[in-house]
Amino acid sequence: xxxxISLPRLKGHIEALSTFGRNPDGRGITxxxxxPAHEEARAWLLGKMKAAGLETRVDPAGNTFxxxxxxxxxVLTGSHIDTVPExxxxxxxxxVLAGLECLQTIKEANLPxxxxxxxxxxxxxxxxxxxxxGSRAFTxxxxxxxxxxxxxxxxxxxxxxMARAGYDASRAAEARCDPRTLNAYIELHIExxxxxxxxxxPIGLVEGxxxxxxxxxxxxxxxxxxxxxxxxxxxxxxxxxxxxxxxxREHIVRKxxxxxxxxxxxxxxxxxxxxxxxxxxxxxxxxxxxxxxxxARLDRECVTLARGVARRRGLRVIVxxxxxxxxxxxxxxxxxxxxxxxxxxxxxxxxxxxxxxxxAQNLAGVTEAGMLFIPSRGGRSHRPDEMSDWRAIGRGxxxxxxxxxxxxx
Numbered sequence: 001x002x003x004x005i006s007l008p009r010l011k012g013h014i015e016a017l018s019t020f021g022r023n024p025d026g027r028g029i030t031x032x033x034x035x036p037a038h039e040e041a042r043a044w045l046l047g048k049m050k051a052a053g054l055e056t057r058v059d060p061a062g063n064t065f066x067x068x069x070x071x072x073x074x075v076l077t078g079s080h081i082d083t084v085p086e087x088x089x090x091x092x093x094x095x096v097l098a099g100l101e102c103l104q105t106i107k108e109a110n111l112p113x114x115x116x117x118x119x120x121x122x123x124x125x126x127x128x129x130x131x132x133x134g135s136r137a138f139t140x141x142x143x144x145x146x147x148x149x150x151x152x153x154x155x156x157x158x159x160x161x162m163a164r165a166g167y168d169a170s171r172a173a174e175a176r177c178d179p180r181t182l183n184a185y186i187e188l189h190i191e192x193x194x195x196x197x198x199x200x201x202p203i204g205l206v207e208g209x210x211x212x213x214x215x216x217x218x219x220x221x222x223x224x225x226x227x228x229x230x231x232x233x234x235x236x237x238x239x240x241x242x243x244x245x246x247x248x249r250e251h252i253v254r255k256x257x258x259x260x261x262x263x264x265x266x267x268x269x270x271x272x273x274x275x276x277x278x279x280x281x282x283x284x285x286x287x288x289x290x291x292x293x294x295x296a297r298l299d300r301e302c303v304t305l306a307r308g309v310a311r312r313r314g315l316r317v318i319v320x321x322x323x324x325x326x327x328x329x330x331x332x333x334x335x336x337x338x339x340x341x342x343x344x345x346x347x348x349x350x351x352x353x354x355x356x357x358x359x360a361q362n363l364a365g366v367t368e369a370g371m372l373f374i375p376s377r378g379g380r381s382h383r384p385d386e387m388s389d390w391r392a393i394g395r396g397x398x399x400x401x402x403x404x405x406x407x408x409x
Contacts, residue, residue, distance in 0.1 A: 030084075078099050082128070225277075
């Protein structure tokens with residue numbers, strides 16, 4: 001009989017972690033990195049790691065590790081415990097707690113694992129201060145010069161948030177790893193989409209993770225009296241922003257790969273009152289695509305499109321790049337280990353891309369990395385009712401267990 005994790009114990013851990021940052025009105029979990037709720041959750045996690053018999057450490061970027069010793073380069077697994085505002089209990093948390101459960105099972109059952117094994121909770125995956133912060137620091141991709149200016153959308157500086165939690169942001173780059181100490185990285189995650197759930201397939205074998213471009217576009221027109229300025233004379237920044245958003249969406253649908261997507265998640269108008277024509281309109285745009293060349297092309301074309309809209313309306317536009325994350329292909333050896341684990345457990349699997357960004361794409365730059373998905377009930381994620389069936393969680397965690405055993409020799 002194949003080795004198996006304890007689903008009741010894992011369920012208890014998931015339910016316990018979901019209480020940290022639970023919103024008073026019951027609408028989801030808000031546990032942003034470095035917040036008091038996040039730091040309470042980190043302390044709880046460290047306690048569970050120690051209780052499982054793991055060696056623990058927290059690096060200068062706030063990445064939290066639990067480790068089992070072994071010989072040679074280490075096999076890592078994990079995800080993150082920060083959430084989006086009003087998020088659910090599984091995004092990120094599942095990968096961390098499933099990894100903890102796998103390592104505890106391996107230790108308790110004395111299962112054969114020659115290499116060191118570690119579970120990690122990466123800091124600020126959700127991007128309150130720029131996105132994938134902890135894994136970028138760990139893999140040497142963090143731009144140290146930007147640290148003093150990184151801030152959240154509500155204006156809080158990263159250096160202040162880290163200081164409040166007891167960390168020195170100027171030391172974050174010290175978290176950089178030596179790639180020679182790593183053998184592989186594998187991350188379990190909910191799909192966050194509808195495909196596995198609709199097809200009733202228990203495991204998604206991830207072939208690659210999309211790259212992401214985030215741009216801030218500021219259309220600059222002129223403020224005028226909203227009652228006395230003729231419609232034909234107005235230089236309305238809001239209308240320019242609206243025209244651009246619609247045309248950019250249409251362009252990406254027509255000229256993308258068929259899997260290319262874009263989203264406008266925030267708009268700000270200034271002065272922002274009903275009786276003044278908007279002088280400025282700020283848009284936050286995100287684009288995602290698995291093919292790096294297509295992503296770069298769409299990014300360039302959208303900038304050209306924005307300038308064309310502004311020119312026709314007699315306005316100016318400023319385009320600023322907020323972040324660039326390159327696509328990452330998953331390593332064949334790690335994908336093969338997941339596939340072999342599914343065959344051992346007689347689980348059906350489907351090869352698929354990840355439309356969401358994950359820490360695994362940074363790890364792919366320093367070691368062989370991969371991911372496996374379990375179905376998200378109804379495809380729901382980044383919302384309070386995000387959930388997966390407990391049996392699906394058990395199947396996915398057992399697949400992770402056998403993948404780790406294969407990778408760890």
